[in-house]
Amino acid sequence: MTEPADKRDQRRTQILAAAKNVFAERGFHQASINDIIKRADIARGTFYLYFAGKDAVFESILDNAIDDLRGRIKPVQVGDGAQPPGVQLHENVTRVLVYVLGDRDLIQLVLNHGLGPDSPLSQRVDAFFAHVSDLIEASLRYGMEMKLVRECDAELVSQAALGSLRGAVRHLIRQDKPLDIPEIAKQLIDFALRGVVVPDRW
Amino acid sequence: MTEPADKRDQRRTQILAAAKNVFAERGFHQASINDIIKRADIARGTFYLYFAGKDAVFESILDNAIDDLRGRIKPVQVGDGAQPPGVQLHENVTRVLVYVLGDRDLIQLVLNHGLGPDSPLSQRVDAFFAHVSDLIEASLRYGMEMKLVRECDAELVSQAALGSLRGAVRHLIRQDKPLDIPEIAKQLIDFALRGVVVPDRW
Amino acid sequence: MTEPADKRDQRRTQILAAAKNVFAERGFHQASINDIIKRADIARGTFYLYFAGKDAVFESILDNAIDDLRGRIKPVQVGDGAQPPGVQLHENVTRVLVYVLGDRDLIQLVLNHGLGPDSPLSQRVDAFFAHVSDLIEASLRYGMEMKLVRECDAELVSQAALGSLRGAVRHLIRQDKPLDIPEIAKQLIDFALRGVVVPDRW
Amino acid sequence: MTEPADKRDQRRTQILAAAKNVFAERGFHQASINDIIKRADIARGTFYLYFAGKDAVFESILDNAIDDLRGRIKPVQVGDGAQPPGVQLHENVTRVLVYVLGDRDLIQLVLNHGLGPDSPLSQRVDAFFAHVSDLIEASLRYGMEMKLVRECDAELVSQAALGSLRGAVRHLIRQDKPLDIPEIAKQLIDFALRGVVVPDRW
DNA sequence: AATGAATGAGGGTTCATTCAT
DNA sequence: CATGAATGAACCCTCATTCAT
Numbered sequence: 001m002t003e004p005a006d007k008r009d010q011r012r013t014q015i016l017a018a019a020k021n022v023f024a025e026r027g028f029h030q031a032s033i034n035d036i037i038k039r040a041d042i043a044r045g046t047f048y049l050y051f052a053g054k055d056a057v058f059e060s061i062l063d064n065a066i067d068d069l070r071g072r073i074k075p076v077q078v079g080d081g082a083q084p085p086g087v088q089l090h091e092n093v094t095r096v097l098v099y100v101l102g103d104r105d106l107i108q109l110v111l112n113h114g115l116g117p118d119s120p121l122s123q124r125v126d127a128f129f130a131h132v133s134d135l136i137e138a139s140l141r142y143g144m145e146m147k148l149v150r151e152c153d154a155e156l157v158s159q160a161a162l163g164s165l166r167g168a169v170r171h172l173i174r175q176d177k178p179l180d181i182p183e184i185a186k187q188l189i190d191f192a193l194r195g196v197v198v199p200d201r202w
Numbered sequence: 203m204t205e206p207a208d209k210r211d212q213r214r215t216q217i218l219a220a221a222k223n224v225f226a227e228r229g230f231h232q233a234s235i236n237d238i239i240k241r242a243d244i245a246r247g248t249f250y251l252y253f254a255g256k257d258a259v260f261e262s263i264l265d266n267a268i269d270d271l272r273g274r275i276k277p278v279q280v281g282d283g284a285q286p287p288g289v290q291l292h293e294n295v296t297r298v299l300v301y302v303l304g305d306r307d308l309i310q311l312v313l314n315h316g317l318g319p320d321s322p323l324s325q326r327v328d329a330f331f332a333h334v335s336d337l338i339e340a341s342l343r344y345g346m347e348m349k350l351v352r353e354c355d356a357e358l359v360s361q362a363a364l365g366s367l368r369g370a371v372r373h374l375i376r377q378d379k380p381l382d383i384p385e386i387a388k389q390l391i392d393f394a395l396r397g398v399v400v401p402d403r404w
Numbered sequence: 405m406t407e408p409a410d411k412r413d414q415r416r417t418q419i420l421a422a423a424k425n426v427f428a429e430r431g432f433h434q435a436s437i438n439d440i441i442k443r444a445d446i447a448r449g450t451f452y453l454y455f456a457g458k459d460a461v462f463e464s465i466l467d468n469a470i471d472d473l474r475g476r477i478k479p480v481q482v483g484d485g486a487q488p489p490g491v492q493l494h495e496n497v498t499r500v501l502v503y504v505l506g507d508r509d510l511i512q513l514v515l516n517h518g519l520g521p522d523s524p525l526s527q528r529v530d531a532f533f534a535h536v537s538d539l540i541e542a543s544l545r546y547g548m549e550m551k552l553v554r555e556c557d558a559e560l561v562s563q564a565a566l567g568s569l570r571g572a573v574r575h576l577i578r579q580d581k582p583l584d585i586p587e588i589a590k591q592l593i594d595f596a597l598r599g600v601v602v603p604d605r606w
Numbered sequence: 607m608t609e610p611a612d613k614r615d616q617r618r619t620q621i622l623a624a625a626k627n628v629f630a631e632r633g634f635h636q637a638s639i640n641d642i643i644k645r646a647d648i649a650r651g652t653f654y655l656y657f658a659g660k661d662a663v664f665e666s667i668l669d670n671a672i673d674d675l676r677g678r679i680k681p682v683q684v685g686d687g688a689q690p691p692g693v694q695l696h697e698n699v700t701r702v703l704v705y706v707l708g709d710r711d712l713i714q715l716v717l718n719h720g721l722g723p724d725s726p727l728s729q730r731v732d733a734f735f736a737h738v739s740d741l742i743e744a745s746l747r748y749g750m751e752m753k754l755v756r757e758c759d760a761e762l763v764s765q766a767a768l769g770s771l772r773g774a775v776r777h778l779i780r781q782d783k784p785l786d787i788p789e790i791a792k793q794l795i796d797f798a799l800r801g802v803v804v805p806d807r808w
Numbered sequence: 809a810a811t812g813a814a815t816g817a818g819g820g821t822t823c824a825t826t827c828a829t
Numbered sequence: 830c831a832t833g834a835a836t837g838a839a840c841c842c843t844c845a846t847t848c849a850t
Contacts, residue, residue: 011830025319026318027316027317028316029229029231029232029316030231030318032823032824033823033824034822034824042831043832043833044832044834045826045827045830045832046830046832046833048824048825048826049831053824053825054824054825113316114229114230114314114315114316116229116314117227117310133373140398143398143399147400149398149399150392150396150399152392152393152398153385153386155373156370156386156389156390157389157393157398159369159372159373160366160394161369161398162369163365163366163367163370163372164366165362166365167362167364167366167369168361168362168365171357171358172358184355184358187354187355187358187359188358188362190352190397191354191359191362191363191397192362192393193397193398194352194396194397194399195392195393195394195396195397196345196352196354196359196363196394196395197350197352198350198351198352199401213813234840235840235841235842244814245814245815245816246816246817246841246843247816247842247844248813249842250841250842251812251813251814255842256841411809412809415809429722429724430722431721432720433633433635433720434635434722436844437844437845438843438844438845446810446811447812448811448812448813448845449809449810449812449847449848450811452845452846452847457845458845458846512723516720517720518719518721518722519633519636519720520631520632520633520636520720521631521714521718522631537777547802551804552804553802553803554800554802554803554804556793556796556802557789557793560793561802563773564770564771564774564793564794564797564798565797565802566773567771567772567773567776568766569766570772570773571765571766571767571770571772571773572762572765572766574765574769575739575762575765576762588759588762591758591759591762591763592766594756594758594801595758595763595767595798595801596797596801597802598756598800598801598803599796599798599799599800599801600746600749600755600756600758600763600798600799601749601755601799602753602755603805613834617834638818639820639821640818640819640820648835648836649837650820650822650836650837650838651821651835651837652834652836654822655833659820660820
C-alpha cells in the first residue's frame with residue numbers, strides 16, 4: 001500500500017495485490033494458489049516464502065484493510081474546540097467511503113469473502129464490524145442521554161445503521177460512473193439521522 | 203417444509219434440510235457432498251437420485267426461499283379500502299422477519315453463500331435483492347411525488363434501507379433469546395422513516 | 405431371433421435386442437445398464453431377472469451370434485456327389501455375409517467390442533475366429549497336399565485370409581447403399597484365391 | 607522411445623510407456639488412471655502435470671504411433687531410377703511389420719482400443735486406416751490402368767488387403783517365437799498379389 | 809413377475825503444500 | 830532467494846448391483 005521498505009516488502013506487496021485481486025474475483029475458497037501466483041507472476045514455491053498459506057495471505061489483506069479502516073474512523077469528540085458532531089460524522093463517513101470505494105477488490109472481499117461463519121478469518125471480519133457497530137451503539141446511547149436521539153433499541157438500530165452503510169457500499173461498487181462521495185455521505189447520514197419521511201407529515 | 207406428499211418428496215425434503223444446514227455452516231464451496239449425505243444419513247448415490255449435483259440442491263433451496271420471501275412482500279396498496287401504508291409496511295416487514303428468523307440456516311445461506319459474484323446462483327440471489335430494492339425505490343419516488351418523502355437519491359437510499367434490514371437480520375440470527383418480532387419491525391421501520399434524531403432537535 | 409416360445413422368452417429377446425443395440429453403439433464398457441433398460445423400456449430390477457449382469461447379456465448375444473455363424477459355415481465336401489469346392493466356398497461366404505451384413509449391430513459388437521484381451525468374453529470371440537481360421541488353415545493344408553494350393557505358411561495365410569474377410573465386412577457395414585452380396589463374395593474369394601495381379605504378368 | 611531430451615521428457619516418456627502398457631492390457635475405458643500411475647510409479651497429481659487427462663495420454667500415444675507408421679509407408683515410385691514395385695512393396699510391409707511387431711502394446715492398443723465408434727480418438731485411428739486403404743486403392747487403380755492388376759472392385763479389395771495385414775499382425779503379436787519378418791512380409795505380399803491357388807490349376 | 813429406490817466402490821480430476829535443486 | 834516438479838488427500842460424480850415392496 002505504502003512505499004515498500006525493501007525488496008522483500010516489494011515482493012510481499014506484489015503478492016498481496018495479486019491475491020486481493022483474485023480473492024475479490026473468485027471468493028476465498030474458489031481462489032487457488034495457482035490463480036494468485038499466475039497473477040503475481042511468481043513461482044509456486046516463492047509464494048510460500050512470503051506467506052504460510054492461503055489463509056495467511058487472506059489474513060494479511062484483511063488485517064491491513066481493517067487497520068486502515070479503523071484509522072479512518074475517529075470517535076466523535078464533544079467539547080469546546082471540537083467540530084460539531086454532524087460535521088465529524090460526515091468526515092468519518094466520507095473518509096471511509098473514499099477508502100472503500102477506491103479499492104473495489106478489497107471491499108468485494110470484505111463483504112463477500114464467502115468464508116463459513118466459523119472460520120477464524122471470518123471472525124476477524126465480524127469482529128471489525130462489531131467494533132464499528134459498538135461505536136455507533138455507544139453514540140446512540142450517549143445521544144439518548146443527551147436527548148438528541150429518540151428512544152430506541154440501540155443495539156438493533158446500530159446494526160441497522162451499519163447495515164445501511166454496507167448496503168450502500170455494496171451498491172456503489174457496482175457503479176461505473178464517478179461518484180460524488182461527500183454528497184453520498186450526506187445522503188446516508190441524512191437517511192440514518194432523519195429517515196426518509198418529511199418531518200412535518202409525521 | 204410442510205407435509206410431504208409422498209415418500210419421494212420426503213426424501214427430497216430430508217436432503218434439502220441437510221444440505222441447507224451444511225451450506226449454512228460451511229458456505230457453498232466449502233460444503234461437500236460428503237457433508238450433506240452424512241447429515242442426511244443417506245448413501246452417496248442416493249443424493250444423485252434426487253439432485254443433479256451440488257448446484258442443483260443449492261438452487262432448489264434458493265428458489266424455495268426466494269419464492270417464499272416474494273410471497274411475503276405485498277406491494278403497499280393506496281386507496282379507500284386499504285390499510286394505512288404504515289400498517290401495510292409493518293405487516294410486510296413482520297412477515298419477512300417471521301419467516302427469516304424462523305430459519306437461521308436459510309438466512310445464513312442467503313446472506314453468506316460465498317459464491318463468486320459471477321456464478322449464476324449468486325446472480326439469482328442478487329436478482330432477488332435487486333427486486334426488493336426496486337420496490338423500495340419505487341415507493342420512495344412515489345412518496346416524493348406525494349410530498350410525503352424528503353427529496354433524496356432514491357436509488358442510494360433504497361439500497362441503504364434494504365441494507366439496514368439485512369444488517370438487522372444478520373445481527374438477530376445470532377441472538378439466542380426469543381425475539382419480539384413486531385417490536386423489531388417497528389424499530390426498523392421507525393429507523394428507516396424517521397432516523398434516529400429527535401425531530402425537534404434537528 | 406426366432407419365435408419366442410413364451411412370454412419369458414419374449415422379454416429375454418426384447419432385452420437382448422436392446423442390449424445388442426446399445427453395445428454396438430457404445431462398446432461394452434461404455435454401455436450402461438441404464439442405456440439398456442431405457443432402450444428395452446423395462447425397469448432396472450427386471451433386467452436382473454433375466455440376466456445375471458452385464459457380462460451375461462453380452463455373453464448371450466455373443467453365443468447366439470457365434471452359433472448362428474457356425475451354422476452357416478459348412479466344411480467343404482469333396483466327393484462325387486458334392487458341388488465343386490469353389491461353389492461351396494462361395495456359398496459359405498455368401499451365407500456368412502448375408503447374416504453379418506443383415507445385422508450391423510451384431511457385427512459392430514463382434515468386431516469392436518472393446519473388451520480387454522484377457523476378458524473371458526473376449527476369449528470367446530477369439531475362440532470363434534480361431535475356429536474359423538483353423539478351418540481355413542486345414543483347407544489350405546489339404547489344398548497343398550492336392551497341389552491345388554501354392555506352398556505357403558498355412559497358419560499365417562489363413563489369418564490373412566480371415567483378416568481380409570473381416571476388413572471387407574468392417575468396411576461394408578459403413579456403407580448405406582444396398583449391397584450385391586454374391587458379387588462381393590465373388591470378389592473376396594477371387595482376391596483370396598488369385599490375388600490381384602494379372603496371372604500372365606507374374 | 608529414443609533418448610529423452612531432458613528430465614521432463616523422461617517423465618513424459620515414462621508415463622506414456624506405462625499408459626501404453628495399461629491401455630493395451632485393459633482397453634481404453636477399462637484402464638484407470640490408478641492403473642497407469644501405479645505402473646509408472648508416480649503420484650496421482652504427477653500424472654496431471656504431464657497430461658490433461660486420460661484422453662490426452664491416449665491421444666499422444668496414438669499420434670506418436672500414427673506418425674511413426676505414416677513415416678514407414680513410402681508411396682511406391684515408378685520410374686527409371688526406382689526399385690521394382692515389388693521390392694518397394696516388400697520394403698514398406700517389412701518396415702511396418704518391424705515397427706509394429708516390435709511394440710505389441712502399441713499394436714494391441716491400435717487394433718483393440720475399445721473406444722466407441724463415435725469417439726474423436728477412435729476416429730483418429732479410423733482416419734489412419736482409411737489413409738492406408740486409400741493408398742492401396744490408388745495403387746490398385748493404377749495397376750488396373752497398367753493392365754498389371756486384374757479388374758476388380760478396388761475399394762472392396764483394398765479393404766480386404768488391409769484387413770489381411772491386420773489379420774496377420776493380430777495373429778503374430780500373440781506368438782512368442784522370434785519372427786522372420788522379411789519372410790512374413792513376403793508371404794503376405796504373395797497372398798495379396800497371387801492368392802493361394804497354384805496358377806496352372808486355375 | 810415386476811419395480812425402482814438405495815447402495816457404495818470406484819472413476820477422473822483438482823489443488824494446497826512440500827522440498828530438492 | 831527462487832524455482833517448479835512432486836505429492837496425495839479430498840473432491841464430485843457414475844453405475845453395476847441388490848432388495849423391499
